[in-house]
Structure formats: C-alpha cells, structure tokens
Amino acid sequence: xxxxxDYSTPIFWAEGDPxxxxxxxxxxxFDGLIEKPQTLSFERLLKLPVSNVKARLTSxxxxxxEGIWTGISIKELASFxxxxxxxKYIRVFSYREIYDTSIPIEIALKEKTLLAxxxxxxxxxxxxxxxxxxxxxxxxxxxxxKSVVRVQFTDKYxxxxxxxxxxxxxxxxEKGIVRDLNxxxxxxxxxxxxxxxxxx
Ligand SMILES: Nc1nc2c(c(=O)[nH]1)N[C@H]1C(S)=C(S)[C@@H](COP(=O)(O)O)O[C@H]1N2
Ligand SMILES: [Mo]
Numbered sequence: 315x316x317x318x319x320d321y322s323t324p325i326f327w328a329e330g331d332p333x334x335x336x337x338x339x340x341x342x343x344f345d346g347l348i349e350k351p352q353t354l355s356f357e358r359l360l361k362l363p364v365s366n367v368k369a370r371l372t373s374x375x376x377x378x379x380e381g382i383w384t385g386i387s388i389k390e391l392a393s394f395x396x397x398x399x400x401x402k403y404i405r406v407f408s409y410r411e412i413y414d415t416s417i418p419i420e421i422a423l424k425e426k427t428l429l430a431x432x433x434x435x436x437x438x439x440x441x442x443x444x445x446x447x448x449x450x451x452x453x454x455x456x457x458x459x460k461s462v463v464r465v466q467f468t469d470k471y472x473x474x475x476x477x478x479x480x481x482x483x484x485x486x487x488e489k490g491i492v493r494d495l496n497x498x499x500x501x502x503x504x505x506x507x508x509x510x511x512x513x514x
Pocket of ligand 2: 375455
C-alpha cells in the first residue's frame with residue numbers, strides 16, 4: 315500500500331520544518347477539563363485500543379488523499395482520561411506549540427477523529443506529522459495538526475494558527491474542485507462535508 319510520500323502529498327509546515335523528531339522520547343500532555351490529566355509517552359499511547367479508518371485528508375488548498383489511517387480515537391482517549399461534560403472543544407498543539415488548532419468536542423468524538431500514527435500501514439514520517447498527528451477527515455486539513463505534543467480539553471474556543479490568519483474557525487469542507495492525489499492529481503468535484511465520494 316502506498317505512503318503519503320508515494321502519493322506526492324504536499325508537506326505543510328507553516329511554523330517552519332521541525333527537523334528530526336525522536337519517537338523514543340516523544341510525549342503528549344493531556345490537560346484541561348478531564349479527571350485524569352497526564353503526560354503519556356508515545357510508547358504508552360500505542361497500548362490504548364487502536365482504530366483503523368479509511369478516510370481522506372482534504373486541504374483547503376484543494377487536494378485530497380485517501381488511505382487507511384491508524385491511531386487512537388479521541389473518543390477512546392476521552393474515556394481513558396475521564397473527559398468532563400464541560401469540555402466543548404479540544405485544542406491541539408504541534409511540536410514547539412507555535413501551530414495549534416481547536417475542534418468542537420462533538421466532531422472530536424466522531425469515530426474517525428484520531429491521534430494517528432500510520433497511513434496505509436506506514437509509520438508517519440516527520441514530514442507528515444510523525445510520530446503522531448491529529449487526523450480529522452470531517453474538516454479542512456488545517457485542523458489535522460501534525461506532530462502533536464499537547465491536547466487540551468476546554469470550554470473556550472481559541473482560534474488556531476490558520477484560523478487567526480483568516481481561515482474559517484468551523485473549517486467545514488466546501489463544495490468545489492480538488493485534486494485527487496490517489497488518481498494522479500486529477501481534478502474532481504466534491505459535494506461539501508467529509509469527502510467520501512466524488513461527484514460524477
Ligand atoms: N504543525 C502543523 N500542522 C499542520 C500544518 C502545519 O503547517 N503545521 N498544516 C495543516 C494543513 S493546512 C494541512 S492541509 C495538513 C497537511 O498535512 P501534510 O503536511 O501531512 O500533507 O496539515 C495540517 N497540519
Ligand atoms: Mo491545508
């Protein structure tokens with residue numbers, strides 16, 4: 315099965331390329347409106363029940379790539395961390411905490427929103443947000459923060475890196491044209507919302 319690189323998926327690092335990341339030392343802090351705030355090593359995270367979802371990452375810059383994403387669902391994490399009912403959003407921070415983004419809890423708890431570490435059985439490389447990134451196929455790609463170091467459960471919405479630079483906070487995927495990277499970048503129409511099928 316092909317990797318993201320095999321599909322020539324563009325590599326976005328608005329905050330600058332983070333360089334080499336050490337998966338053996340990687341940690342993710344979970345805090346905010348949860349009963350059990352804690353920091354988990356990447357190794358410990360991998361011991362939680364794993365989900366595999368076939369879904370697309372779709373960028374507002376008009377490309378879309380599909381594959382099997384493997385990770386720990388936010389739903390699983392919310393139950394493991396005893397998420398409080400007051401939590402309305404998750405705010406996710408990338409390595410160095412320059413890039414962040416937030417999504418509503420009801421979208422975070424949908425089955426395909428993951429802290430993902432594999433695409434088509436290949437470990438995510440640093441270019442694509444390894445060791446672990448958010449993956450949320452329901453919204454534009456700027457919500458899928460790469461190389462995640464912190465997940466905060468919160469009741470206040472704070473615009474993230476791209477949202478505070480003019481991209482919509484809701485990030486609803488709009489109807490229009492995208493390049494399908496699984497089909498040599500062929501231009502195809504999408505209906506709006508999670509990209510499941512193209513319009514013919
Ligand atoms: N840390 C970080 N995460 C990020 C970005 C970024 O610039 N920095 N870009 C976002 C955008 S706009 C998209 S479309 C996807 C692209 O993922 P890729 O670089 O793995 O293709 O990552 C998202 N996550
Ligand atoms: Mo994007």
